[in-house]
Amino acid sequence: MTTSTEFPLFVSPGDILTDLVRTGDSQWLSRPGGAGWNVARAVARLGLRTACVGSLGTDNFSDELWNASVAADLDMRFMQRVERPPLLAIVHQTHPPAYFFMGENGADLAFDPSKLPEGWISHVKWAHFGCISLVRQPLGNTLAGLAADLRARGVKISFDPNYRNLMAHGYEPTLRKMAALADLIKVSDEDLRLLFKGSEAEALAELRAMNPKAMVLVTRGAEKATLFEGDTIIEAQPPRVEVADTVGAGDASIGGFLFSLMTAPQRTWQEHLAFALAAGAAACRHAGAHSPSLDEVVALLEG
Numbered sequence: 001m002t003t004s005t006e007f008p009l010f011v012s013p014g015d016i017l018t019d020l021v022r023t024g025d026s027q028w029l030s031r032p033g034g035a036g037w038n039v040a041r042a043v044a045r046l047g048l049r050t051a052c053v054g055s056l057g058t059d060n061f062s063d064e065l066w067n068a069s070v071a072a073d074l075d076m077r078f079m080q081r082v083e084r085p086p087l088l089a090i091v092h093q094t095h096p097p098a099y100f101f102m103g104e105n106g107a108d109l110a111f112d113p114s115k116l117p118e119g120w121i122s123h124v125k126w127a128h129f130g131c132i133s134l135v136r137q138p139l140g141n142t143l144a145g146l147a148a149d150l151r152a153r154g155v156k157i158s159f160d161p162n163y164r165n166l167m168a169h170g171y172e173p174t175l176r177k178m179a180a181l182a183d184l185i186k187v188s189d190e191d192l193r194l195l196f197k198g199s200e201a202e203a204l205a206e207l208r209a210m211n212p213k214a215m216v217l218v219t220r221g222a223e224k225a226t227l228f229e230g231d232t233i234i235e236a237q238p239p240r241v242e243v244a245d246t247v248g249a250g251d252a253s254i255g256g257f258l259f260s261l262m263t264a265p266q267r268t269w270q271e272h273l274a275f276a277l278a279a280g281a282a283a284c285r286h287a288g289a290h291s292p293s294l295d296e297v298v299a300l301l302e303g
Contacts, residue, residue, distance in 0.1 A: 042255025057107035248289025253280030
């Protein structure tokens, strides 16, 4: 377990929510989730000191998220509790996905960076931002400000837009702001299609123009992924696995990539990419947002 004197090397300020998934007429399954939380869990499961940074309510859904975070060995000093309603993702159809969010004046919006532990920033190597936490105000502005502060202090920034329907209107200024701050931008082919008009090549060109110095990682499900590092282009095929579902696979892959960068900087870009794709593939073997262990990822790499 993480001791009180250690600060995390990786933080993920972002979505912490409950997915309410319809399983039948008037039947619903609740699952702890959120992109930011999933990435934090993924990195922690691989073996690095990690925190999910944000705010929860005091209700039953928030209690489940808190308990699951403790079980994942996240640093709980970075998770705040407030007397506000929880953020819920109501997934009323899964094929194809159809969803909406409930959380007006929600607990997530009350996150206050000034209440985080003193001195934590000097220990952090990477911070990950993305998804609807950057859309929901005033949280979006709070997190963008935190990202800028971290970047100015030498912390590397990872950004995954992770498209959701809340981004259909007015998201471009946030996209540009976060892309400009990022050392690494992770997108899926679906993100590119929904965030930009035109072909994938045109979308990629537009994204890369926002920050030519940033690495860009593009995942395409079971198809080849591409990593752009300056003028270098690296491609790799994800390992073939029997897929239970793809929930959280993107979060596992970016978590794997960041874990590899932080713990094995001597690896080549090809090796970092292979590790990320193995982490994403390992997540697909289990239903729900599974966080694979290091053994699971290594087994796929060696298979």
